[in-house]
Amino acid sequence: MLLQQEPQLRELRIFDLHLGPWLEELKTGPVQVTAIQGDVTQAHEVAAAVAGAHVVIHTAGLVDVFGKTSPETIHEVNVQGTRNVIEACVQTGTRFLVYTSSMEVVGPNIKGQPFYRGNENTPYEAVHRHPYPCSKALAEQLVLEANGRKVLGGLPLVTCALRPTGIYGEGHQIMRDFYHQGLRLGGRLFRAIPASVEHGRVYVGNVAWMHVLVARELEHRAALMGGQVYFCYDNSPYKSYEDFNMEFLGPCGLRLVGTRPLLPYWLLVFLAALNVLLQWLLRPLLLYAPLLNPYTLAMANTTFTVSTDKARRHFGYEPPFSWEESRTRTIRWVQAMEGSAQ
Numbered sequence: 001m002l003l004q005q006e007p008q009l010r011e012l013r014i015f016d017l018h019l020g021p022w023l024e025e026l027k028t029g030p031v032q033v034t035a036i037q038g039d040v041t042q043a044h045e046v047a048a049a050v051a052g053a054h055v056v057i058h059t060a061g062l063v064d065v066f067g068k069t070s071p072e073t074i075h076e077v078n079v080q081g082t083r084n085v086i087e088a089c090v091q092t093g094t095r096f097l098v099y100t101s102s103m104e105v106v107g108p109n110i111k112g113q114p115f116y117r118g119n120e121n122t123p124y125e126a127v128h129r130h131p132y133p134c135s136k137a138l139a140e141q142l143v144l145e146a147n148g149r150k151v152l153g154g155l156p157l158v159t160c161a162l163r164p165t166g167i168y169g170e171g172h173q174i175m176r177d178f179y180h181q182g183l184r185l186g187g188r189l190f191r192a193i194p195a196s197v198e199h200g201r202v203y204v205g206n207v208a209w210m211h212v213l214v215a216r217e218l219e220h221r222a223a224l225m226g227g228q229v230y231f232c233y234d235n236s237p238y239k240s241y242e243d244f245n246m247e248f249l250g251p252c253g254l255r256l257v258g259t260r261p262l263l264p265y266w267l268l269v270f271l272a273a274l275n276v277l278l279q280w281l282l283r284p285l286l287l288y289a290p291l292l293n294p295y296t297l298a299m300a301n302t303t304f305t306v307s308t309d310k311a312r313r314h315f316g317y318e319p320p321f322s323w324e325e326s327r328t329r330t331i332r333w334v335q336a337m338e339g340s341a342q
């Protein structure tokens with residue numbers, strides 16, 4: 001999107017632990033695309049990649065709420081990695097830093113308190129225990145506190161944090177997992193979450209555009225945007241997590257069984273706890289990381305939706321992809337997967 005939408009772009013550097021062949025397709029245009037294989041936990045690698053950059057969009061992170069990696073690793077990547085990016089900007093003189101934070105910096109909290117159509121100023125007790133939200137909250141705090149620090153050359157660093165809600169769209173691994181789970185169950189998924197529990201979702205293309213816009217506007221609106229947080233939002237409907245997924249999985253042949261949860265909540269809690277025990281027992285042999293665990297169950301069962309226009313007011317954000325377009329593009333992606341699954 002940067003290559004398509006940013007006329008000022010002269011070089012795009014992509015720094016990632018895992019570089020994919022898709023990057024080669026980006027190198028066909030007039031803008032220099034530099035792919036750098038590196039680890040954000042290695043300060044020297046980050047500094048080398050950042051040196052000379054006008055703006056850094058820091059979106060690297062370990063998105064793990066399934067117990068696939070240790071809390072220490074999550075912290076190392078999400079917190080120390082972010083610290084390394086900030087220090088690289090300061091040491092090399094890059095003045096603008098955009099950070100991909102998350103709704104989870106706010107909630108849902110460990111008390112399961114709903115956040116109903118809230119905004120960046122809505123009072124809410126952000127209390128976390130899980131390593132992932134803790135790491136995102138710490139990283140965001142580092143980024144916001146770094147706003148105003150002097151970088152090499154003496155000018156101030158300008159930082160901003162974007163908080164996507166649950167991102168969906170092409171490449172969404174969890175959607176892929178649900179789809180394959182439904183295929184294994186004969187084209188059916190079984191409702192486990194009440195339809196009344198709303199979960200905010202945002203299309204990946206709109207999240208990407210918000211990042212591009214902030215990267216462009218941060219210099220000109222530093223006084224207004226510096227040190228600020230913005231929820232990423234669009235016109236995706238408020239629905240339960242499962243009902244929202246069915247907007248894409250339904251047209252691809254899956255059916256959600258039940259108008260209300262088929263199992264009592266206490267049984268889901270027991271099954272989630274059993275999954276944790278199985279994960280621990282099996283760890284020496286294999287990685288067992290199912291979708292259902294105590295954290296994901298609590299998340300799915302707690303309303304968390306945002307309703308805000310701060311990004312529009314501060315830097316003119318309007319989601320370029322309508323709900324209909326976002327839905328169609330995601331369905332096409334699942335169908336392309338379906339083709340590969342058959």
Ligand SMILES: NC(=O)c1ccc[n+]([C@@H]2O[C@H](COP(=O)([O-])OP(=O)(O)OC[C@H]3O[C@@H](n4cnc5c(N)ncnc54)[C@H](O)[C@@H]3O)[C@@H](O)[C@H]2O)c1
Binds near residue numbers: 167
């Ligand atoms: N997926 C969501 O619903 C969601 C919602 C809100 C915020 N976010 C945030 O968006 C960002 C991108 O997440 P995503 O959902 O696209 O997940 P993703 O796993 O697709 O992207 C994360 C990227 O970070 C890279 N990475 C991981 N460890 C690294 C390391 N040590 N060094 C360098 N690169 C490393 C990965 O290779 C990957 O390309 C993350 O910061 C995440 O916290 C995601």
Ligand SMILES: C[C@@H](CO)CCC[C@@H](C)[C@H]1CC[C@H]2[C@@H]3[C@H](O)C=C4C[C@@H](O)CC[C@]4(C)[C@H]3CC[C@]12C
Binds near residue numbers: 101102104295297
């Ligand atoms: C109980 C299961 C039966 O169907 C349903 C489990 C659903 C969970 C796997 C997901 C429910 C809410 C999701 C999270 C939410 O969308 C926001 C997130 C923040 C983001 O930074 C990373 C992803 C995630 C934690 C996302 C992960 C999957 C859920 C827990």
